[in-house]
Amino acid sequence: MTDWDALLVSLGLCPSSRPVRPAEVRAAQADRVRRQRQLRAERGLPADDPRHGKPSTYTNWGCRCPKCRAANTADVAPRMAALRERRRLAA
Numbered sequence: 001m002t003d004w005d006a007l008l009v010s011l012g013l014c015p016s017s018r019p020v021r022p023a024e025v026r027a028a029q030a031d032r033v034r035r036q037r038q039l040r041a042e043r044g045l046p047a048d049d050p051r052h053g054k055p056s057t058y059t060n061w062g063c064r065c066p067k068c069r070a071a072n073t074a075d076v077a078p079r080m081a082a083l084r085e086r087r088r089l090a091a
């Protein structure tokens, strides 16, 4: 059991049953996702594609149409507010 698992158990939560992936496996997967996003961004989505208006389309397809930008802004806003609050408290 890792320290993280022990912390989860102490909070009454279940630790993950998935084994921790080695750093090189995580790096390889991050690399694959990066390449995939780059290829999708180069291909682009047709304007009438139903996937517009989702934060995942902003991220994975690099779409910057108004609908995808608005979806991403709404998705990121709570995390950005939390980050600003943490920085404010740390200052």
Ligand SMILES: [Zn+2]
Pocket (backbone or CB within 6 Å): 051, 052, 053, 057, 063, 064, 065, 066, 067, 068, 069
């Ligand atoms: Zn879009």
